[in-house]
Amino acid sequence: MSTSRSQPPDRSVEAPVAEVTGLVVRRGGRTVLAGLDARLGHGVTGLLGPSGSGKTTLMRALVGSQVVSSGSVSVLGHPAGSPAVRGRVGYATQAAGVYDDLTVAQNLAFFARVLRAGAAEVDRVLEVVDLHEQRGQVVARLSGGQRGRVGLALALLGRPELLVLDEPTVGLDPVLRARLWTRFHELAEAGAAVLVSSHVMDEAERCDRLLLVREGRLVADGTPAGLRERTGAGTIEEAFVALVHQEQP
């Protein structure tokens, strides 16, 4: 199978890494996902949509931590959250579940032991998220962006086959953001399927494929170039607006 970036493989014939069918989720008495259908393949997929559109809820459903009202979510050929996939999916949330009173390295070593990932994994993931210099620092004294990257490092432990990353670049400077996007592509080229949410549309162009959501439904699924072409738009932001108008003339 070719992984060349210039000639992407035909994702339509590839077995999906995750498949969401007719997903309905209600939270706080509101319908947050309203019968969402989506297929997730390999490469770096961006999950984009306005604040409150249901991105985090969909990610929670993919990792099996969301109660769903109806529909199905299959991950790596198994129901989301089932024992068969538990160690094979990494999830970095917006509020990283790290211990504030431990150092960066102690946090990672603890979770590496829990996951039986091996001590060498700690150095590897610290390198990926560019935190090796902070390894001896107590988490409570890190900046918000650094803390978020500890959460990202935790999600990478054990080389999961599916990485679900909820707004991993929020609060980071442009240089670090660019570096992390390069890392996401390296992880994808090494075989992981990477799903990255963002409500910053300029990050869309960095993705191999995009899932655009709005009000709990999938508005579009395609490559950035394909979506721009389909709508005649110059940017993904304009394409998103055009797609919404096409849906609601």
Ligand SMILES: Nc1ncnc2c1ncn2[C@@H]1O[C@H](COP(=O)(O)OP(=O)(O)OP(=O)(O)O)[C@@H](O)[C@H]1O
């Ligand atoms: N714990 C909760 N209880 C009730 N409703 C919730 C809860 N968390 C989120 N919601 C609602 O679900 C909807 C979707 O939220 P979700 O976090 O999935 O959106 P999002 O697209 O990830 O937003 P953002 O980009 O701001 O993170 C929102 O309208 C929100 O009010």
